[in-house]
Amino acid sequence: MxxxxxxxxxxxxxxxxxxxxxxxxxxxxxxxxxxxxxxxxxxxxxxxxxxxxxxxxxxxxxxNERVVEAAKDQLNEFVHGCSYVHPNGPVGALGERLAEVTPGGLRKSFFCNSGTEAVEGAIKLARKYTGSKEVIAVEMGFHGRTLGSLALTGNRAYKSGMAPTINNVSHIAPPYGYRCTTCDSDSCPGTCANNLKRVIDSHTSGDIAAVVVEPVMGEGGIIVPPEGWLARLKEVVEEHDALLIADEVQTGYGRTGEFWGVDHFEVTPDIVTQAKGIANGLPLGAFTATEEVANAFEAGDHLSTFGGNPVACAAALATIDELQDxxxxxxxxxxxxxxxxxxxxxxxxxxxxxxxxxxxxxxxxxxxxxxxxxxxxxxxxxxxxxxxxxxxxxxxxxxxxxxxxxxxxxxxxxxxxxxxxxxxxxxxxxxxxxxxxx
The missing domain is CATH 3.90.1150.10 (Aspartate Aminotransferase, domain 1)
Known part of the structure; x- marks a missing residue:
């Protein structure tokens, strides 16, 4: 020392x-x-x-010893070469592993450095795939502090002095039963999910690219939606040929007692965003989509110099091993x-x-x-x-x-x-x- x-x-x-x-x-x-x-x-x-x-x-x-050793082993091989220029083992292996553990048929991942990058990348992918621009998020939700994810974040405290963010973003009411104005917290039926249809009809053109939602709202105050709420959102999303993006940055990687927060609600999103627990402290983020959605991206549509750093990806593989063991x-x-x-x-x-x-x-x-x-x-x-x-x-x-x-x-x-x-x-x-x- x-x-x-x-x-x-x-x-x-x-x-x-x-x-x-x-x-x-x-x-x-x-x-x-x-x-x-x-x-x-x-x-x-x-x-x-x-x-x-x-x-x-x-x-x-x-x-965690297993994670530390995996990172050390990769440090002894190489640290950086830009994973989108030089294909490497940790990135390929982690992509395959995420295809195994993500819900439904989500198969292809993009690796970045943080949760806010994952959310912004997911928005770009949803727009490219659907050909639509408008995005809907949840009041009181949190998705990051860069300008795209900040637009989705439903809290003025994070936005003060930061306007303008991206446009074409609307918000629906949160499933906050304890302070709901239409029902009480003990018997909330999740009717606030119908608010999505009202917002689409009154605040948008109806041409929706995606709805972005946290399975459990973290920064909003650990708010768990009532049974049926997320499923109803998914129904409305499908009616409008849009995508459901599950922001699992905080709820993923075992945090809720299941690998993913959506596992509690039997709903399969079209895109899942990830970060925080993914590499147990090393900077890494990702978003994973179905093959059909992911293939909307073409070479040059998205990139990250440090995204998918092989040391962080090696740590993520060890983290998943620990979680599943x-x-x-x-x-x-x-x-x-x-x-x-x-x-x-x-x-x-x-x-x-x-x-x-x-x-x-x-x-x-x-x-x-x-x-x-x-x-x-x-x-x-x-x-x-x-x-x-x-x-x-x-x-x-x-x-x-x-x-x-x-x-x-x-x-x-x-x-x-x-x-x-x-x-x-x-x-x-x-x-x-x-x-x-x-």
């Missing part, structure tokens, strides 16, 4: 960020020096149980137990408005029961309480995310390798933090 590394502290790292990194970062007050499994350590030697995994990225655990099973098992414990908090505290999720993608919505929320629906979101609970948890050595459309949802998205004992520690700490801060 160099002398400079020895002198690093949390304070020096933050100082460097403040002086040399553009001011877009939002610190969790945990600068990261080392990580292993479900544990991270800062530069001052403090350890934390990571229940956020870099925003649902390190699905098979920090520094028991990690998804653990996510499903722990994901059955965790909602039961979280529901106890909902019953215990009136400031816990709702707990919800699938697998190890769980949200706890914090509210102010004495105030009225958006559109006159009570109780009001309590973003301040969520912020204080998050800070309290970090003081207890636990990292969770704080997000949601109203920034009032505690997001529990740990590595899928997490043990029952570790999850119990997370829930116990959350219980104590709410009791102390509410």
């Amino acid at each position: 160099s002398k400079q590394q020895h002198s690093r502290t949390n304070a020096t790292i933050v100082s460097q960020y403040e002086e040399y990194v553009m001011p877009i970062w939002k610190s969790l007050d945990v600068p990261l020096e080392r990580a292993e499994g479900c544990t991270v350590q800062d530069f001052d030697g403090e350890e934390y149980l990571d229940a956020f995994s870099g925003i649902a990225v390190t699905n098979v655990g920090h520094r 028991g990690v998804i099973d653990n996510a499903a098992e722990q994901g059955e137990w965790l909602p039961e414990r979280l529901s106890e908090l909902e019953a215990k505290y009136d400031v816990v408005g709702q707990t919800r999720g699938l697998g190890l993608m769980q949200g706890v919505e914090l509210v102010d029961p004495s105030a009225t929320g958006p559109q006159g629906i009570a109780p009001a979101p309590d973003a301040d309480l969520a912020k204080h609970v998050g800070k309290n948890l970090r003081e207890r050595g636990i990292i969770v995310g704080v997000g949601g459309f109203h920034t009032n949802v505690m997001r529990i998205q740990p590595p899928l390798t997490i043990s029952r004992e570790q999850l119990e520690r997370v829930v116990d700490a959350l219980d104590a933090a709410i009791a102390e801060e509410a």
